[in-house]
Amino acid sequence: MATLELKLDRNTLFGAVSKAQGVVDRKSTSSVLSHLLLETLPDGQLRLLGTDYDVTIETSLGGEVLVAGAACINGKSLFDVVKNVDDDTVVIQALANDWVEVTSGRSRFKLAGIAPADFPEIKTPAKITWLTVPKAAFRDLVDKTSFSMSDDETRMVLNGVFLKIEAGSSEGLSKLTMVSTDGHRLSKVELEAELQGHGGETVTAIVHKKGVHELKRVLDSDSDVIDIGFAGNFILFRSGGTTFTVRQIEDQYPDFARVIPTMSQNKAVVPRERLLRAVRRAAVLTSSKTYIIKLELEPGKLAVTASNPDYGEGRDELDIEYDGEGIVIGFNYNYLSDVLGAIRGETAVIEINDEFSPTVLTSPSEPGALFVVMPMRV
Numbered sequence: 001m002a003t004l005e006l007k008l009d010r011n012t013l014f015g016a017v018s019k020a021q022g023v024v025d026r027k028s029t030s031s032v033l034s035h036l037l038l039e040t041l042p043d044g045q046l047r048l049l050g051t052d053y054d055v056t057i058e059t060s061l062g063g064e065v066l067v068a069g070a071a072c073i074n075g076k077s078l079f080d081v082v083k084n085v086d087d088d089t090v091v092i093q094a095l096a097n098d099w100v101e102v103t104s105g106r107s108r109f110k111l112a113g114i115a116p117a118d119f120p121e122i123k124t125p126a127k128i129t130w131l132t133v134p135k136a137a138f139r140d141l142v143d144k145t146s147f148s149m150s151d152d153e154t155r156m157v158l159n160g161v162f163l164k165i166e167a168g169s170s171e172g173l174s175k176l177t178m179v180s181t182d183g184h185r186l187s188k189v190e191l192e193a194e195l196q197g198h199g200g201e202t203v204t205a206i207v208h209k210k211g212v213h214e215l216k217r218v219l220d221s222d223s224d225v226i227d228i229g230f231a232g233n234f235i236l237f238r239s240g241g242t243t244f245t246v247r248q249i250e251d252q253y254p255d256f257a258r259v260i261p262t263m264s265q266n267k268a269v270v271p272r273e274r275l276l277r278a279v280r281r282a283a284v285l286t287s288s289k290t291y292i293i294k295l296e297l298e299p300g301k302l303a304v305t306a307s308n309p310d311y312g313e314g315r316d317e318l319d320i321e322y323d324g325e326g327i328v329i330g331f332n333y334n335y336l337s338d339v340l341g342a343i344r345g346e347t348a349v350i351e352i353n354d355e356f357s358p359t360v361l362t363s364p365s366e367p368g369a370l371f372v373v374m375p376m377r378v
Contacts, residue, residue: 003116004038004069004094006046008061010104013090014082016059017075019217019242020050023057023210024075036078037119038092039070049122050075053247055211056122060241067093070116073100077111125231125245129203131165132196133176135226135239139219141178142212144189144342144369149209150182157251158182160208163235165228167200168192174200179256185335186256186372187342196225205235206253211246218242260372261358264351266324268297272348272363275302276340278316282306283333285314292376293333297352298326306333329355330378339371 017036025033037049046061071094078100082090087105094100095110102109142161150158164177174195179188207215219226221240229236237244282293285306296303302320307313329352340348345363352359355378361371 003067004040004071004092005067006038006040006063006065006092008046008063008090008092010082010085010088010090012062016048016061016242017079017082019059019214020048020057021075021079022214022217023050023052023055025052032072032114032118032120034074034076035072035114035119036075037070037072037116039116040065040068049119051120051122052210053120054208055214055247056245057214058122058243058245069094071100072098072114072116072119073111074113078102081109081111125229125234125236128229128231128236129197130227130229130238131174131198131203132225132227134193135219135221135224137176137191137193138226138228140191141176141189142215142219145178145180145187146209146212146216147338147342148180148182148185148187148371149212151209152182155183156249157206157253160206160249161212162204162206162253162256164202164204165195165198166202174198179253181254181256181259184332184374185339186259187339188256188260188370188372190368203230204253205230206249206251207235207246208249211235211244215244215246218244259358260370261351261353261360264353264360266297266327266352267322268302268324268350268352269321270302270348270350271318271320272340272343272346274318275304275348276337278304278318279333279337279340281316282314283337285311286333290376291332291334292330292378293336294328294330294378295350296326296328297322297324299323327352327355328378329359330376331359331373332376335373339373342371343369 033052048059050057085104091103098113098115100111100113145161162179166175168175173192175192177190218239223240227238233248282304285308293306303317305315339361343363345365349362358372
């Protein structure tokens with residue numbers, strides 16, 4: 001006898017599974033962490049759960065409950081099936097052997113599952129302090145910092161973003177700061193906004209990179225705000241019926257202010273999009289080992305060059321606002337391209353002391369955003 005039978009809207013189900021399957025461990029088809037738990041609640045609601053222990057997602061679903069119960073389904077299999085069916089309605093029925101039958105129109109699938117009792121017990125933190133943040137503002141923080149997180153597992157503290165919320169410059173405003181660095185580049189964004197539930201206290205968290213990447217799915221919801229919850233070693237994000245619970249990285253974030261130059265001798269104002277295109281063109285001829293391009297600065301002009309003994313060399317010049325001394329400085333083109341892509345203003349400001357010192361990039365239209373890129377020897 002079936003322990004679960006549901007009739008669901010295909011688009012609603014696909015949206016929920018799309019968010020959840022990013023959390024589960026897709027490397028193993030048998031591990032419990034590769035499965036999603038679909039269950040009915042006492043109040044007649046449905047929820048979908050997925051976890052890898054570091055990140056947990058809980059999504060509310062609307063649908064018709066024909067038989068209350070639970071089923072545990074391989075996340076990738078369910079995602080692939082729901083993605084490819086054509087009918088607007090999907091019926092999910094749990095079978096006696098813990099498999100699940102998925103029917104949509106004239107399509108029918110039987111998917112392997114595991115006993116719902118084997119799914120990890122998900123405990124919601126007992127005491128959560130919730131703050132409500134404008135979603136557009138928080139998306140800006142994430143978009144401008146997520147690309148410079150570290151992948152080095154030996155420096156776990158850098159494998160995420162540092163988030164700080166504190167009192168703002170005037171009553172009713174709160175200041176949000178998000179920082180990330182991988183040791184070669186640094187992104188720091190500050191902005192002020194009205195936050196519901198914030199009394200001016202300072203709260204901090206280091207959000208693991210997987211939580212940051214999956215958070216972007218939550219930011220795609222239709223809601224205008226996102227709720228951020230602080231609960232001991234966890235930080236929670238809630239929007240549009242979906243809640244992410246992310247285990248914080250328990251360490252002290254480095255003093256990032258020390259690597260940001262306080263003043264620069266040379267400052268160039270450049271057309272951001274034009275420079276970005278020049279960097280991408282030059283990248284075609286970079287070495288696959290070093291990825292180095294060179295910026296040659298002289299009054300009124302910037303040249304972007306690259307050379308590779310196997311392929312050739314290239315040079316692209318653009319007019320800029322600059323009256324400083326001539327400087328030739330090398331960069332990993334990926335780092336420079338990422339920063340120029342994160343800046344949205346028409347112009348970017350490049351501040352350089354010399355060819356060996358950290359380079360600062362900002363934009364006049366985005367005063368709270370600052371990026372530091374370390375040069376490479378050329």
